[in-house]
Amino acid sequence: MKVSKISKEQKKEEIVKTACKLFAKNGYYNTTIPDIAEALGMSVGNLYNYFKSKEELAKYIMQYSSKLLGEEIRNINEMDLPTKEKIFLLVKRFIEIAEENPELIDYFLRVFLSNREVFSKGCEGFLCVQEVVTEIMLFLEEGVKKGDLRNQDLFTAFVTIMGPLGGLVFLKGENILMDNPLKYSEELAENIWRALKA
Amino acid sequence: MKTLLWIQGLTCNGNTHSLLNAENPSFYDIFSKIKLLFHPAISSDEDLIKIIKDITQNKISLTFLVVEGSITKNKSFCRVGDFSIAEIIDQLKDKAEFIIAVGNCASFGNIPALYKENTNVVGLQYIFTEKKGLLPPNFKTKSGYPVINISGCPIHPAWFMQTILALYYEKPLILDAFNRPKEIYMYLPHDGCIRNEYFEWKEESEEFGHKEGCLFYNLGCKGPLTHAPCNKILWNRTSSKTRAGMPCLGCTEFNFPLRENYFETKKNIGIPEEVPLGVSKRAYITISGVAKSLRNERVKKKLEETD
Numbered sequence: 001m002k003v004s005k006i007s008k009e010q011k012k013e014e015i016v017k018t019a020c021k022l023f024a025k026n027g028y029y030n031t032t033i034p035d036i037a038e039a040l041g042m043s044v045g046n047l048y049n050y051f052k053s054k055e056e057l058a059k060y061i062m063q064y065s066s067k068l069l070g071e072e073i074r075n076i077n078e079m080d081l082p083t084k085e086k087i088f089l090l091v092k093r094f095i096e097i098a099e100e101n102p103e104l105i106d107y108f109l110r111v112f113l114s115n116r117e118v119f120s121k122g123c124e125g126f127l128c129v130q131e132v133v134t135e136i137m138l139f140l141e142e143g144v145k146k147g148d149l150r151n152q153d154l155f156t157a158f159v160t161i162m163g164p165l166g167g168l169v170f171l172k173g174e175n176i177l178m179d180n181p182l183k184y185s186e187e188l189a190e191n192i193w194r195a196l197k198a
Numbered sequence: 199m200k201t202l203l204w205i206q207g208l209t210c211n212g213n214t215h216s217l218l219n220a221e222n223p224s225f226y227d228i229f230s231k232i233k234l235l236f237h238p239a240i241s242s243d244e245d246l247i248k249i250i251k252d253i254t255q256n257k258i259s260l261t262f263l264v265v266e267g268s269i270t271k272n273k274s275f276c277r278v279g280d281f282s283i284a285e286i287i288d289q290l291k292d293k294a295e296f297i298i299a300v301g302n303c304a305s306f307g308n309i310p311a312l313y314k315e316n317t318n319v320v321g322l323q324y325i326f327t328e329k330k331g332l333l334p335p336n337f338k339t340k341s342g343y344p345v346i347n348i349s350g351c352p353i354h355p356a357w358f359m360q361t362i363l364a365l366y367y368e369k370p371l372i373l374d375a376f377n378r379p380k381e382i383y384m385y386l387p388h389d390g391c392i393r394n395e396y397f398e399w400k401e402e403s404e405e406f407g408h409k410e411g412c413l414f415y416n417l418g419c420k421g422p423l424t425h426a427p428c429n430k431i432l433w434n435r436t437s438s439k440t441r442a443g444m445p446c447l448g449c450t451e452f453n454f455p456l457r458e459n460y461f462e463t464k465k466n467i468g469i470p471e472e473v474p475l476g477v478s479k480r481a482y483i484t485i486s487g488v489a490k491s492l493r494n495e496r497v498k499k500k501l502e503e504t505d
Binding site: 124125126127130133134135137138140141143144145149151152153154155157 | 466
């Protein structure tokens, strides 16, 4: 019983990665469940065993990505380090994850942000990205509490971190960057630190 | 007959006022069962110094020594005859079956312990969080109990009466980490707060006195962080602060007067620095975000306008 559950989770992961690539490449509406099934080498009927609809799959991908990134930020949050060092780690780790899983970031930029109607029920507001948002909020709160970061509105602080990260990955996706994204990591972290510090 | 002696240190008399407001049993009921040896606001003919002497000479047995107010050794701040309040307690501490601190002053020092002019003001066994009050940390009365703290600024009369009755009938009292009767202080004002629906959905009140909205996020309410049954045992059997639209100030807690800005919730980057007891900050943020995302339309309306 346990073995089949694990393998079902693994299969879901495989579906997520493939679907994610197709959605990001061809667009949400131009990608069908048969397209995804074909790319995976599985039957359409079998794919429906995992996800009842394309919409459910689309939302699951967001939740999956949020959990993955949220766990990484949580690890950083739990480290006993000054806030400045944590910002440098956070930026570096975000860019590394984007390099390791480009399809997830592409999906976020090209599907989640562009096809909001798909996500309006069940993925609205906080619901599909709660792990990432929670961890960033905790990160900021602790920084302010320690006196390292300036106390300000949550949303301005939040986008001061997430905006530049998304922007860099977007530029990479557009093939505009001259260098490997990781080369920009330290300077970007320095900018974020200067913008947020007390 | 069991006896009770009520003495006062540095106090505003708030707990005495509460005592007079007691019901079931009332002030008269309880003192028909227990002999009231002396109360500073009520006794006129009795000689307190003589009563104390008789107790120390074992001519009178003392069941309950009730102390209201903070304790100081400094006679220019508080004296009873020629003695400081600390000296009086020193004389009586081994004679009483039970010592009961009524109110936050006697329990934890409270506002008088913040005096800059007299740095020697403490509670009976605590000074705020520390067990460094007048009596030693391991002090116990003849009955085996430490000082029993009935905290609050002031106490609700029922909290006192329930405690006295339990001890009168020799029922065991379980005490919490701050020596308060668990039966009373295991509740939070959040329990029974009629604004809980607003708390659940993170719909916040911006003003005092409104019927709608939770007072936690903007107005400094300590209801989810304070041990007190204020919404279970109502005041005057009628209401409570939070029911009336006034934030809980956390007046039963050891750290009650140490905070600043009682009507403001300290926030870092929009997140309350202190979150409700029992949840981590991570859990609080997640559940708040989810509750806001799901939007309960009912709690966004004035109550009169709801279906």
